[in-house]
Every structure is written in structure tokens, then in C-alpha cells.
Amino acid sequence: MENRFRIDILALILFLSIAIIGIASVYSATSNQGVFTFFEGRSGKQLVWFCASLFFGIVIFLLNANFFELFSIYFYILFMLLLVLVLAIGVDINGARSWIKIGLFSLQPSEFAKYGTSFAVATIISRIGFSFQNKNDILKLAAVTLIPMGLIIIQGDMGSALVFLSFILVFYIEGLTPTIILLGLFMILVFVLTLVYSALYFSIAVILLLFLFYAFTYTNKKLLIPSLSIVGFAILFSMSVQFLFDNFLKEHQQKRIQVTLNLIEDNMGAGYNVNQSKIAIGSGGFSGKGFLNGSHTKGNFIPEQETDFIFCTIGEEGGWLMSSITIALYIGFILRLYYLSSRAKKKYKRIFISSLASIIFFHVLVNIGMTIGIMPVIGIPLPLISYGGSSILAFGLFIFTALKMDATRDRDLESVFS
């Protein structure tokens, strides 16, 4: 009993600090929308959701230490069922069918799916005998991550689906060969070059490079097959990127990517959000315009400013100082979570906690990158700061589950295979 609330204080403080910044920012971002007192409107709701996640946090800490591990797979199934349910009875908001209406609340199952999937991933990888060389294991892993991704894509929420890519980081830490990450980076490079210079020019350039390469290494016949196959793959991939980009992405998605790559300027259309967002953040200066004093925030110039573009409010009203503090808090929190994962004695816990850290990292990387225009516009929230009940509650549950696992690590036996 005396160990039940032995929580990691540093992680808790970082979590609370970020959440408080979030509530304040949501208040500021919405205080112009006819809402004048704190408890009216969305900042009040945000506080309620935050308190709810604290409540569930306490409940989690009261549970048995092995509760989650035991019911792991049921959690996963529960959240997958919710994803199916949303397709059946969900309501369309902003072109995505992501919400289930329950009385006064709207629940967004995709926010909880990350939490659920982490249980499954942790369970599969921590099984005795698991190996990244084993096709069966790989297939299982692929299935548990691709099923929610697919379901969320069907909902029409590309951003939330992409979040599941963060599990690659977990796999990497757990022993997946880095080739797959390098391959991913290589593909991103080809993707960008293709969009900038078109598949045709890209292919010509690659073939010329190949000839140049042979001009200097013609004696080395060993390199012939691999280099030819790399070039062939690159050209094929480039062509298919061009084809897929032109034919399968929706127009607004194409434009968002093109705006990010500075291929087109469209400040009144696809680039409007990012442009206004950059103006808001850029006008903050060193120390900002002061809390509740952001003219751009007050003027409603940025759509979605209390949800996906909440970082604008921080950047405008808190300036570079507050933006940097916020980023530092996130980095600190993510690093702390990875550290907590590394000190876990059970593989299951280690993987679960590092899943959380990787997911938060992905969110922060993409969301802040998007507001300052170095990432394409991908609609995912800034964890604990963006307005959104499901997001706050899901991350709350996720974080308290992870902290509970860390708090009870002493009772665990050293894993033989770690």
C-alpha cells in the first residue's frame, strides 16, 4: 500500500506544467469568441477534461499493478471495436467521420486507438521468443498497427493515421534493423525530389549519377547489381509517387504538401492557415505580446487556433521565450519517458512506455513543425495543449498508465531476455 502512489515526480511536474500551459492557451485562444469568463466555453471544458483525466489517473493508481498487462489484448479489442463503431454511427465533422456522439459529449475513438494499440504492441514484442526476424511475429505486429491505421484512414482522418508511424521508433529501439528507417528516409527524400523536380527529371538525374559512378568505379563489378537495383527502385518509386500524388491525394492534400515545399504560394487558399500561423508566431517577438493580448489570436485570423494551431497563441502571446520553454518542457517530458522506459524491469512495460514517448514525440514534431511551416499541414493535436476532450483524456489515461507501470517497477522480476 505504501508504494501505491510512488509516482515519478519529475514526469508528473512536466505533465502538469504542459497541461496548465494548455488550459491557459485555450482560454486565450477562445476568449474572443464571445466568451469572457474562464469557465464559460472551451477553456472551462478543457479544465473539466483535465480533471477527469486526473480522476482516472487516481483510479489507475488504485488498480492492481498487473491489471493492464493481464487485460492488454482486451483493451486493444475494445478500442478497435470503437473504431468500427464510429464508422457505423459516427457524425461527420470537417469532412471526417471521427466522432461518436454520447449525450453531451463527442468521443473521438482515434485518439484512444493509439493507447489501445500500444497495449497490443507491448504484448506481442514482450512475448518470449519474439524476434524481428520471425515472419509470423512481423505479420502480427503489422496487423495490430495497420488495422487501426486503415480504419482511421477510412474515417477520413489522414493525420491521426500517420501517428501510428511513431511505432517504428519503438520497433527500432527493440531491435528492428535500421535499414527500414533508412529506407523510409530514402523514400521521403525521393518523394520530395520527385515533387520538386518531377519524376522525369529525377530519373534522368539518377541515371546520369549512375554513369558518373561507373566512370570512376568501372573495375568494381561487385557493385553493379546492388547499384542498379537501387537506381531501379528509386526510379520506380519516384514514378509511382508522381502517379499516386496526382491521382490518389485529394486536392487540398496535394496543395498542403506543395505549400510546405514552397512549390506554390497560396496564402489565401491552402497556405492560408500556415501563413497566418507564421505571422502570428513571428509577430510575437522575443517575449510576446502578453497573455490575452495577441492581436492575431484575438482577431480569429487563424482557423482551428484552439485545436491544431494552438501553438500560434503561445508563440504570439508568449514570444520566443514561451515557445522555447514549451518545447523544452516537451523535450524534457519525452526524454524522461524514454528514461522511465529504460529503467523498467519488464520488457512489456518498457515497450509500453516508449510507445507513449514516441507517440508524443511524433505529435510535437509534426504539430509545431506545421505551425512554423516546415511540415505539411497534418491535422493532429499538440498533446495536452490543444483543445479536445478525447485527446486530453486519452493522453491522460496513457500517461497515468505509463507512470503507474513505472511506479510499480520494483515488484517486477528482471526480465531474462531484456
Added chain:
Amino acid sequence: MRNFRLYYIYAAIIFVGLIYIYCLFQVQVIDDKYALIAEKISLRKQTVYPQRGLIFDRNDKLLVYNDPVYDLMVSVPIKLKGIDTLAFCQLLAIDNEKFDELLSRAKRRSYRGKSVFKKNISNVTYARIQERLYEFKGFFFEIRQDRNYKFNSSAHLLGYLGEVTKKDLSLQKEGYYEQGDFTGKKGVERFYEKQLRGLKGERYFYVDRTGVNKGSYKDKKLDYDPVDGKNISLSIDIDLQQYGEKLLNNKMGSLVAIEPKTGEILSLISSPFYNPANFNIQNRGKYYTRAINDPTKPIFNRAVSAPYPPGSTFKPIMALIGLEDKAISSSTHFNCNGQYRLGKRIIKCHFHPSYTSLKQSIASSCNTYYCHTFKNMMGSSKYKNSEEAYKSWRSYLTSFGLGSKLGTDISGEFKGWLKESSYYDKMHGKDRWNYARIISLSFGQGELGLTPIQIANAVSIIANQGYYFTPHVIKKIEGMKSIPQQYLVKNYSAISQSNFEPVIQGMQEVTISGTASHLAIDNINIAGKTGTVQNPHGKNHSAYMAFAPVEDPKIAIAVVVEESGYGASWAAPIAHLMIEKYLTSDTLKESSRQNIEKRMMESDLIPYKYKSKIDKSLYGK
């Protein structure tokens, strides 16, 4: 193995954090472009216009006051979401096409975050729209001051307001004006623009995406209130002015009355005139072209812009020059048998008793007397040649303020015609001309053109016996101790004071036994001089100049009535009525003079050729 990979992850996360912090530093601290863009997008300046100064006459009667006009503005960038265009058009009384046209024009002409949608909206429409303005987000009103007038009078003097032109904007030094501001364009409005305009105030505030005010900027530290313009009083007497306008009604001509002791203009009229209210901001668009197309030129301020040969009204001045230059003395007599012979050329005079004295020559307007005087002066041994004599003659005239602009505060002043001697050199050849070529100058014909105000100023020099103050219409500027300094300087003519006495006696004789004797007024001694100016294009111009009372001159006046006949038949009676009106109360008028007044007021002397083209609406309301 695993720990090793975790360190990579740590490194990657820290790297991303630092990159983002660095990018933010670039965007937020180093690059200040975004702060400027943000202000441009959301900061608005609203100009608060001051009350323009009021204008009064010399007896503190209000002449000009302010009348608000409303400009319907639209916030830029223009976003008209959820606006009931139909209702909006109905309120404005425009159709859909006009709405689109106004909108696209507003888009093109945006200026500092706002653009004029429709200008000069009437009070009634303003009230109607203002009530429902909250429904039309992004639209707002700016109120500016147009002028309105208590009296349908004195348009030429008062002038009018107009929007500053692009040229004005590029030439201005203090940067006070912005596109769309009003400024004095003509008359007193222009001359005293700086005193009348006051200082604009400014309010800064933030707007949201739809242009709605979101609160003041920096706690109103940059805001300031407007300072109202100064009221001014003019030296004109509005009763006299209106009386003069009645007398000159349906005539082409002008009238200038000056208080000789101060140079204050008591009345200045150019006829035909127009209603000043027709030329204010709201109405000028409608009337300007009409005024331009009217052949009687109602905008043209004849009193300061039209040069006329002075004709016989020039004779007292010629007499003064002759006396001063010793070409004649006060006792000089010349024979006049009805003509002056100059070789084969004959200059006609008219019948009057001969062996003419100086006094008689003025009273009966003898041409011969002045031909002799001019010949004496030009042939004087004082001068090497005609050129030098002419230069001397000319310099006497310039000391009367002739041949150059007087520097009054009235728009459109013309310097008149007074040729340099080089003009005659060019025409006849150097040293190849003498008095004979230019003799008609001696009786006010030839290459001589004086504006009515120059004639009035010359007669006030005679009244003052030697000096004048630059004629001006300003009497008092609120908050200032005196009127501008240039109107307080005594200017002296080149004529000695003693030489005025005989000339004034001659002019007085004009109204006793001379050409205007039929117009004498009991109890007022008037010194005057008639003039009948030859006009090659039609009937003669009738001219007259006078001052009164002779003992203590209070008013000096010049009148010209174009294409009407003898000086004694029109200009002189009008001048005398004005003098009588100014010096006495009009209830004392004898019945014979009432008849004259009636005849003056009712006569229509506009030449027949212009009749059909005159636009009477310019004068009406």
C-alpha cells in the same frame, strides 16, 4: 545494443528541439517582417476629423458652417460573408450591378486597411443604414465636415473645399493630408486652410477577421484627439454684399469696395455669381460642368481676374502723375475744341466748355487735356528719350500697385496688363517710337488692363492721399493677435501728398457738376470718376470709381459693368447706391434714388448672345 539505440533517439529528440527553437528564433526574433504584416492585417487607424473653423462677416454674422457628410467605408481585406446584399442595396438605393461595381472599385483603391465604398451619403440614408450596420460586418462610417452657407452670397470670396489631389499629396511637406481628405481649394477656404482645418485626431484599434473592432491599441497611448479649426471673421459686410449682388444681378461685371484706412475689403462681387452651397462637396459634382459651360463664366472672379482698360477712370491717376512729374501744374489749362490732332490722326473728345482746367478736365472727362499732359511728360527734357520717359511713367503706376498682383487673400488674382518699354521696342523697333504711338494710354485705353480690385485700390490711394494697405478680406483669426503681417504694412505711392488735393477736387466736381452730377446724394460728398471703356466686341463697358465721404473717406469703390454703355448710366449709380447703403441707413433714401435702385436691380444687361446658354440653377438652391 538497445541502450545504444536509445541514445540515438535521445540525440534525435534533442536535435529536433534545438532545430525548432532555432527556427522560432529566426522567425520571431531575427525576422521582424511578421510583426509588420501582423499589424497591417489587424491594426486599423481611424481618423477623427476636427470641426473646421466657422466663417463670420465683419459684424459677426455667421456665413459658413459645417455640415457632416458620411462616407461608407469597408474594411480591407474585404470579406463579405453572410451579408444580405439585397437589403443592403435597398438601404443604399442602388442595384446589384452598382453594388458589384462599387465593391470592385473599393478593392482596387484600398488604403491603409480600409477603402471607400460610397462617398457623401446623405443624413437620411446614413441614419437608415447606421441602425442596421451591425448586420453588415466590415462596413463602417467615416464622418467628415462639408460646408454649408447661411447666405446665398459671396461664393467667389469664400471659395470651396475639395479632396486633396495626388499632386497636393506629393508636394506637401508636413505630411498632414491623406488621400480623400478635404482641403480648401479656392478663396478664403484656401488662403486660411491652415487656420481653418484644425488638426486631425487618430484612434488605433485592432480588428478581427471580419473587420470588427477588437479593442484599442497599446491602451490608447498613440491615440490623440482632434483639435478644432479656428473661427475667422471676414472684413466684408454681408448686408452690403447681398445688396451689391442684387444691384449686379443679371449683369456681367464686378464691384470692389475697400475701407481705405485699413485696406479691408467691404464688398467684393463678381457677377454672374453662383450659390456657394452648389459648390460644396456634396453638390459640386452636379454643378461644376454646368458652371464651366456657361458662357457668362460664373466661376470666373472678374473682380480680381478680369483686366479691363480703365478708360476715363484712369484720368485722375494720369493727372496725379502729370502733377508729380511737373508736366502740368494745378493751374494748367489746355484748349479743347472737341478733338486732339496728332498729324493725320484725330482723337475725339466730347463737347464741354473749353479752356479746360485740371478740375474741369476730370469733371467733364476731357481726353485732349490728358493727351497734352502725356505729350508734355513724354517730351520732357528730363528724359533722354521716350523709352526713359515711359519707364518713369510706368514706375509711377507700379507704385499704385498696378502691373503686378497686389497680394490679396482672394483666389485668382491677375496682375493686369502694363507693358514694359521693351514691348514697344519689339513692336516698333528700338528708339523708333514716341508718345504719339502710345497716346491712348493717357486716357486709359490701349495696352492697359486693370482689374477692378486694382482700380479700387488706386482710388483708395487717392482717398488716403498717398498710401494703401494691401486689400484683404481677413478681419480676425480666433486665437491670433493680428491678421497676417503683410496686410498691416503701409505702402506709399510715388505721388506727394500735396498733389492729391486738386485731383480730389476734380473728382468731387464729377458728382457736383460733372459726368455723374445727376447721381449726387444729399449729405454725402462723393469724389468719383466715370469711365466708358471702348469694347471692340460689343457695347462699351461702364466703369466708375469713387470714394466717400471726401472729408473722411470710409469707402472706396470701383464698379465695372460689361457691355452696358456709359459709365454714368450703370457703374456710377450702382457705386453710389453702395456708398449710400454703407454710410447711411437705407430707410432715408429719397424717392428719386429709390427709382434708380429699382432700375439697377431690375435691369437685365446680359448680352442677348449669351441669354439662351445661361444656367439659372447655379444661382438657385
